[in-house]
Amino acid sequence: MGNTWKDPEAFASLIRDVEEKLFGALPDETWVYPGHGDDTTLGNERPHLPEWRERGW
Known part of the structure; x- marks a missing residue:
């Protein structure tokens, strides 16, 4: 997840898309670059989702 410059709407949109379109649609074995x-x-990154949400970017 990238920095959204403390824009809560941009962050909400980005985290939602990442959770739905990547983590929700693809298996844990999927490589990301x-x-x-x-x-x-x-699968390695999934445990970090709560941390990303809390951090807000």
Whole structure:
């Protein structure tokens, strides 16, 4: 998840899309290639969803 510059509407839209269109639609084995950091899988990132929500970006 990227920084939405403390825009709550942009964050709500982004987190909803990420949860529904990625985590809700694809299996945990799906590889993702972020713009920075190491390649990973949705299964490795799924536990971070609450952290992302709390952080707000």
